[in-house]
Amino acid sequence: xxxxxxxxxxxxxxxxxxxxxxxxxxxxxxxxxxxxxxxxxxxxxxxxxxxxxxxxxxxxxxxxxxxxxxxxxxxxxxxxxxxxxxxxxxxxxxxxxxxxxxxxxxxxxxxxxxxxxxxxxxxxxxxxxxxxxxxxxxxxxxxxxxxxxxxxxxxxxxxxxxxxxxxxxxxxxxxxxxxxxxxxxxxxxxxxxxxxxxxxxxxxxxxxxxxxxxxxxxxxxxxxxxxxxxxxxxxxxxxxxxxxxxxxxxxxxxxxxxxxxxxxxxxxxxxxxxxxxxxxxxxxxxxxxxxxxxxxxxxxxxxxxxxxxxxxxxxxxxxxxxxxxxxxxxxxxxxxxxxxxxxxxxxxxxxxxxxxxxxxxxxxxxxxxxxxxxxxxxxxxxxxxxxxxxxxxxxxxxxxxxxxxxxxxxxxxxxxxxxxxxxxxxxxxxxxxxxxxxxxxxxxxxxxxxxxxxxxxxxxxxxxxxxxxxxxxxxx
Amino acid sequence: xxxxxxxxxxxxxxxxxxxxxxxxxxxxxxxxxxxxxxxxxxxxxxxxxxxxxxxxxxxxxxxxxxxxxxxxxxxxxxxxxxxxxxxxxxxxxxxxxxxxxxxxxxxxxxxxxxxxxxxxxxxxxxxxxxxxxxxxxxxxxxxxxxxxxxxxxxxxxxxxxxxxxxxxxxxxxxxxxxxxxxxxxxxxxxxxxxxxxxxxxxxxxxxxxxxxxxxxxxxxxxxxxxxxxxxxxxxxxxxxxxxxxxxxxxxxxxxxxxxxxxxxxxxxxxxxxxxxxxxxxxxxxxxxxxxxxxxxxxxxxxxxxxxxxxxxxxxxxxxxxxxxxxxxxxxxxxxxxxxxxxxxxxxxxxxxxxxxxxxxxxxxxxxxxxxxxxxxxxxxxxxxxxxxxxxxxxxxxxxxxxxxxxxxxxxxxxxxxxxxxxxxxxxxxxxxxxxxxxxxxxxxxxxxxxxxxxxxxxxxxxxxxxxxxxxxxxxx
Numbered sequence: 024x025x026x027x028x029x030x031x032x033x034x035x036x037x038x039x040x041x042x043x044x045x046x047x048x049x050x051x052x053x054x055x056x057x058x059x060x061x062x063x064x065x066x067x068x069x070x071x072x073x074x075x076x077x078x079x080x081x082x083x084x085x086x087x088x089x090x091x092x093x094x095x096x097x098x099x100x101x102x103x104x105x106x107x108x109x110x111x112x113x114x115x116x117x118x119x120x121x122x123x124x125x126x127x128x129x130x131x132x133x134x135x136x137x138x139x140x141x142x143x144x145x146x147x148x149x150x151x152x153x154x155x156x157x158x159x160x161x162x163x164x165x166x167x168x169x170x171x172x173x174x175x176x177x178x179x180x181x182x183x184x185x186x187x188x189x190x191x192x193x194x195x196x197x198x199x200x201x202x203x204x205x206x207x208x209x210x211x212x213x214x215x216x217x218x219x220x221x222x223x224x225x226x227x228x229x230x231x232x233x234x235x236x237x238x239x240x241x242x243x244x245x246x247x248x249x250x251x252x253x254x255x256x257x258x259x260x261x262x263x264x265x266x267x268x269x270x271x272x273x274x275x276x277x278x279x280x281x282x283x284x285x286x287x288x289x290x291x292x293x294x295x296x297x298x299x300x301x302x303x304x305x306x307x308x309x310x311x312x313x314x315x316x317x318x319x320x321x322x323x324x325x326x327x328x329x330x331x332x333x334x335x336x337x338x339x340x341x342x343x344x345x346x347x348x349x350x351x352x353x354x355x356x357x358x359x360x361x362x363x364x365x366x367x368x369x370x371x372x373x374x375x376x377x378x379x380x381x382x383x384x385x386x387x388x389x390x391x392x393x394x395x396x397x398x399x400x401x402x403x404x405x406x407x408x409x410x411x412x413x414x415x416x417x418x419x420x421x422x423x424x425x426x427x428x429x430x431x432x433x434x435x436x437x438x439x440x441x442x443x444x445x446x447x448x449x450x451x452x453x454x455x456x457x458x459x460x461x462x463x464x465x466x467x468x469x470x471x472x473x474x475x476x477x478x479x480x481x482x483x484x485x486x487x488x489x490x491x492x493x494x495x496x497x498x499x
Numbered sequence: 500x501x502x503x504x505x506x507x508x509x510x511x512x513x514x515x516x517x518x519x520x521x522x523x524x525x526x527x528x529x530x531x532x533x534x535x536x537x538x539x540x541x542x543x544x545x546x547x548x549x550x551x552x553x554x555x556x557x558x559x560x561x562x563x564x565x566x567x568x569x570x571x572x573x574x575x576x577x578x579x580x581x582x583x584x585x586x587x588x589x590x591x592x593x594x595x596x597x598x599x600x601x602x603x604x605x606x607x608x609x610x611x612x613x614x615x616x617x618x619x620x621x622x623x624x625x626x627x628x629x630x631x632x633x634x635x636x637x638x639x640x641x642x643x644x645x646x647x648x649x650x651x652x653x654x655x656x657x658x659x660x661x662x663x664x665x666x667x668x669x670x671x672x673x674x675x676x677x678x679x680x681x682x683x684x685x686x687x688x689x690x691x692x693x694x695x696x697x698x699x700x701x702x703x704x705x706x707x708x709x710x711x712x713x714x715x716x717x718x719x720x721x722x723x724x725x726x727x728x729x730x731x732x733x734x735x736x737x738x739x740x741x742x743x744x745x746x747x748x749x750x751x752x753x754x755x756x757x758x759x760x761x762x763x764x765x766x767x768x769x770x771x772x773x774x775x776x777x778x779x780x781x782x783x784x785x786x787x788x789x790x791x792x793x794x795x796x797x798x799x800x801x802x803x804x805x806x807x808x809x810x811x812x813x814x815x816x817x818x819x820x821x822x823x824x825x826x827x828x829x830x831x832x833x834x835x836x837x838x839x840x841x842x843x844x845x846x847x848x849x850x851x852x853x854x855x856x857x858x859x860x861x862x863x864x865x866x867x868x869x870x871x872x873x874x875x876x877x878x879x880x881x882x883x884x885x886x887x888x889x890x891x892x893x894x895x896x897x898x899x900x901x902x903x904x905x906x907x908x909x910x911x912x913x914x915x916x917x918x919x920x921x922x923x924x925x926x927x928x929x930x931x932x933x934x935x936x937x938x939x940x941x942x943x944x945x946x947x948x949x950x951x952x953x954x955x956x957x958x959x960x961x962x963x964x965x966x967x968x969x970x971x972x973x974x975x
């Protein structure tokens with residue numbers, strides 16, 4: 024067996040960039056000296072390069088082609104996209120990220136799109152449907168037979184966070200009243216099982232699910248045994264309306280490869296596979312990492328300036344408002360700052376360290392909430408612990424800062440204000456760091472997104488207020 | 500089939516907490532009035548509750564027990580841990596998070612630990628070995644037969660980021676010169692295949708791998724065919740020294756369930772399964788999210804105050820230093836602030852919005868680097884785009900802020916300083932947001948961790964310097 028089949032993607036990407044680079048050098052050279060002969064050579068060399076690229080691309084797994092397309096600036100990406108064999112357009116569109124898919128689809132006409140979509144299964148069409156122009160989607164629905172049209176319509180009807188949206192229709196069903204021998208004969212007639220098939224679904228005449236029969240059980244049991252004797256009746260199954268995140272957790276906990284999906288009447292309607300679950304988990308963690316800094320979606324890093332501005336503006340606007348509020352808090356104490364200008368230099372430290380510490384607390388709590396590991400009943404305990412941590416850190420780091428303030432400005436009252444303000448702001452950060460994610464999650468919002476902004480806003484404004492307020496009371 | 504087998508974890512956790520709560524109420528009541536009779540009742544009620552809890556726990560999947568243990572404060576956790584049947588200790592220790600495992604192991608003596616570890620496979624022992632006391636590990640090595648001892652020692656020898664560390668030894672091998680019929684007879688003799696087995700590994704006499712034979716192929720092909728005719732010779736395989744992250748990506752790209760692992764001599768040494776890969780991905784994304792805010796490891800949210808302080812201190816110390824530097828930058832301009840005190844109120848806005856925007860840029864670049872999608876050859880293009888975004892945002896939001904500054908302080912020069920400083924700091928943020936992750940990743944560090952601190956340090960100090968410097972030039 025040859026271990027080279029696992030593509031080294033960074034090497035591959037390098038090759039593609041090299042070939043694209045050669046093209047550009049030729050182009051640049053010839054563009055500078057517009058002579059017919061050079062032009063001819065240019066065309067020849069380009070054709071050679073492009074044909075080498077095309078060969079390379081069409082020898083690759085579609086996931087790898089998708090990766091390369093995602094890694095190239097828009098103009099290079101479209102050159103490559105034209106080189107991909109038309110009959111692979113569908114599977115590659117399926118593999119690329121949403122933002123890159125939009126750039127590829129924008130480059131295709133309706134006929135090409137329709138042809139590409141027709142290569143896909145109905146559950147796959149559903150995955151890219153959001154990016155297809157309305158007219159193509161309508162044409163597509165027309166072109167399907169009634170069975171598949173129904174499936175596509177039902178797949179499109181599920182919200183993104185339901186099991187139904189993750190489901191595919193590649194199910195192989197058998198009856199429970201046959202022997203394994205007969206089951207094997209049936210399978211040999213089918214000849215090819217869908218990807219990732221690790222079990223068959225046992226159903227009765229009305230498609231109600233009775234159990235699952237793993238291929239493992241088929242191959243290790245005597246052929247005379249009946250399906251009903253060998254099948255598992257207590258396997259994990261999902262309702263199409265179940266929460267997708269819960270299903271993903273169940274896949275992780277119970278180490279599943281596939282699981283049946285039933286509707287309200289307990290009828291088998293599809294299956295979930297571990298690769299759909301992995302994609303789902305990847306997307307979720309990805310989008311939560313991005314939304315932490317206010318990016319609305321996985322940005323195509325080669326997208327236009329204008330698109331990037333739109334993707335990021337909302338967050339900057341919110342940040343501007345919270346910064347303005349903090350600025351107004353400082354504004355209240357302008358008189359004090361005029362008298363002791365050292366306050367201006369020291370106040371950002373109190374605010375900054377508070378924000379940092381609050382974000383540590385919040386990150387931990389958000390994670391525990393996401394895993395379902397803490398409930399409001401632990402609130403008192405968590406607050407107690409976090410406030411303890413804050414007091415310890417306040418005395419420790421606040422003490423260090425007080426000492427530094429004394430060293431810099433020779434003012435012991437200022438040092439006292441520094442240490443006290445630091446401790447108080449860390450306690451505020453601990454309180455808010457625990458309360459904010461719980462409150463957001465109680466009110467049905469995503470605690471991962473809002474918490475970080477809110478906590479920073481609190482520790483900024485709060486930190487300035489505590490520090491400057493204390494200074495005004497004690498120093499002025 | 501009964502769909503209730505999928506445990507509703509939050510409901511379960513509630514039940515456990517209720518039972519624990521009942522115990523505490525009884526305890527509180529009786530502690531207040533120390534009478535022998537009440538004490539007797541207390542004991543009875545507690546025993547009843549505990550036996551109900553024990554029954555509940557021992558009916559659950561070990562992954563679910565692990566989840567419940569992770570979700571309880573330390574004292575409750577240890578009560579439950581004592582109720583778990585001793586013969587399940589091993590699998591549950593395997594399932595809990597590292598920090599929770601340490602609390603459980605601290606509660607066990609050497610005999611209990613040895614007994615628990617002996618329930619596990621060698622690859623599983625390797626996974627928890629880091630948390631076992633040295634003497635237990637030595638005893639354990641003694642207790643294993645030479646074959647398993649060798650396996651354990653080899654499993655322990657792999658660094659955490661290599662395929663060897665993810666590998667298990669649950670492999671089923673066959674020869675290529677037998678028919679499927681014979682293969683089936685062999686499997687029927689084995690009776691039970693390891694979890695997640697989707698394929699058999701075809702090897703020659705010296706354990707060199709020749710190909711893989713999926714169970715799917717076994718059940719759909721005619722029994723007379725030879726293994727060598729049906730097996731896949733081009734399946735994905737890994738070296739034990741391969742990068743674990745690369746292997747995880749390959750599992751996602753090629754939708755694998757299991758894959759063979761070979762050593763340098765191309766001999767089969769184990770396999771990787773999709774559930775090991777999912778655990779790995781989960782841990783990686785988890786630890787990168789935690790390290791973004793400077794948490795060194797997945798903190799047991801119910802850990803002691805002192806442990807938490809230690810887990811978080813390094814980050815706070817770094818933050819303190821960068822805050823001090825920013826504070827010293829302000830210190831340079833104290834004269835200017837004394838003259839125009841509005842500067843003190845406005846300067847945090849310039850720094851804050853810059854930091855925010857820089858973090859957006861950096862998050863995107865870090866992600867693209869992690870996916871291997873950008874290289875230094877795209878640097879110019881990325882810088883061009885990000886600076887474009889910065890200038891647009893600077894004019895837009897800087898303009899708004901200039902207007903607000905004019906409205907608040909009636910000083911048009913101040914407004915001009917505000918808008919210009921904002922634009923310049925956003926450009927600085929864009930430059931640094933692109934350069935820092937590239938530089939970190941070039942120097943072999945994890946760009947996810949350092950970037951956020953560095954960028955914020957730059958935009959804070961830089962923002963203060965640009966704003967106060969401009970103000971000093973223009974206003975003073």
